Amino acid sequence: MSVQKPVRRMTAPRIAARKGGEPIVSLTSYHAHTAAIVDRYADFILVGDSLGMVMHGMENTVGVTVEMMITHGKAVVRGTQRALVVVDMPFGSYEESPSVAFRNAARIMQDTGCGAVKLEGGARMAETIHFLTERGIPVMAHIGLTPQSINVMGGFKTQGRDEESWPLHEADAHAVAEAGAFALVLEGMVEPLAARITKQVAIPTIGIGASKECDGQILVLEDMLGLNPKPPKFVKVYGDLGGRIEKAVSDYAEDVRSRAFPTEDQTYN
Numbered sequence: 001m002s003v004q005k006p007v008r009r010m011t012a013p014r015i016a017a018r019k020g021g022e023p024i025v026s027l028t029s030y031h032a033h034t035a036a037i038v039d040r041y042a043d044f045i046l047v048g049d050s051l052g053m054v055m056h057g058m059e060n061t062v063g064v065t066v067e068m069m070i071t072h073g074k075a076v077v078r079g080t081q082r083a084l085v086v087v088d089m090p091f092g093s094y095e096e097s098p099s100v101a102f103r104n105a106a107r108i109m110q111d112t113g114c115g116a117v118k119l120e121g122g123a124r125m126a127e128t129i130h131f132l133t134e135r136g137i138p139v140m141a142h143i144g145l146t147p148q149s150i151n152v153m154g155g156f157k158t159q160g161r162d163e164e165s166w167p168l169h170e171a172d173a174h175a176v177a178e179a180g181a182f183a184l185v186l187e188g189m190v191e192p193l194a195a196r197i198t199k200q201v202a203i204p205t206i207g208i209g210a211s212k213e214c215d216g217q218i219l220v221l222e223d224m225l226g227l228n229p230k231p232p233k234f235v236k237v238y239g240d241l242g243g244r245i246e247k248a249v250s251d252y253a254e255d256v257r258s259r260a261f262p263t264e265d266q267t268y269n
């Protein structure tokens with residue numbers, strides 16, 4: 001009789017321990033069926049607040065709510081067993097004070113069963129990151145292009161083009177690492193700056209539009225699958241899901257119109 005080993009889910013400390021080691025594989029997912037596939041390959045799955053744009057057609061991530069994150073977070077946790085699930089804290093749920101951040105992060109973790117949360121911001125969020133990690137909430141930090149600040153940044157712009165700004169970004173990275181973040185997303189950052197930060201901090205950096213020198217990489221799943229008609233320039237598109245869905249839907253429409261569908265056997269199973 002064969003005894004199946006229970007699957008051990010990845011944890012935040014095990015991700016942290018991968019600094020400088022085997023590259024960390026990560027993708028976003030917002031839904032149970034895609035999460036189940038990603039789970040077989042990724043070390044962590046991010047339920048990113050990009051779901052506002054990808055799933056809900058919003059213009060940016062500012063309108064995403066805690067409830068939306070919980071709904072999608074639950075679906076991803078249910079669909080997975082191996083990968084660490086990290087859920088984004090949406091705009092307005094953590095900036096006000098460490099205690100507001102704790103209340104919302106605790107609710108996200110309790111309601112979804114995720115293993116960590118992610119929040120945007122560098123030095124200004126250090127106190128909150130420390131407060132959360134001291135109280136049992138693993139935090140992934142996110143600096144560089146931080147989409148929740150789009151209204152201050154004036155658009156999705158690569159950060160660090162001006163070398164004089166590098167010390168500020170480096171200080172952000174050091175501040176979140178020292179505050180206890182277990183990993184750090186570097187988004188939309190010029191390559192040499194992302195590489196420098198990766199060398200400087202003791203926690204793994206996860207790049208998106210940053211550098212291949214990062215300790216891991218993340219992409220928005222729908223971007224790399226070819227579902228986004230206008231993916232960001234840095235994205236390598238690995239599939240043509242948009243084209244395949246279009247073909248399947250048009251074949252189905254043709255079958256229905258020509259009465260080739262439904263087939264004879266219409267039983268469930």
Ligand code: KIV
Pocket residue numbers: 028046047048049050051088142185187208218220
């Ligand atoms: O919301 C998201 O998908 C993200 C990734 C782009 C890192 O934060």
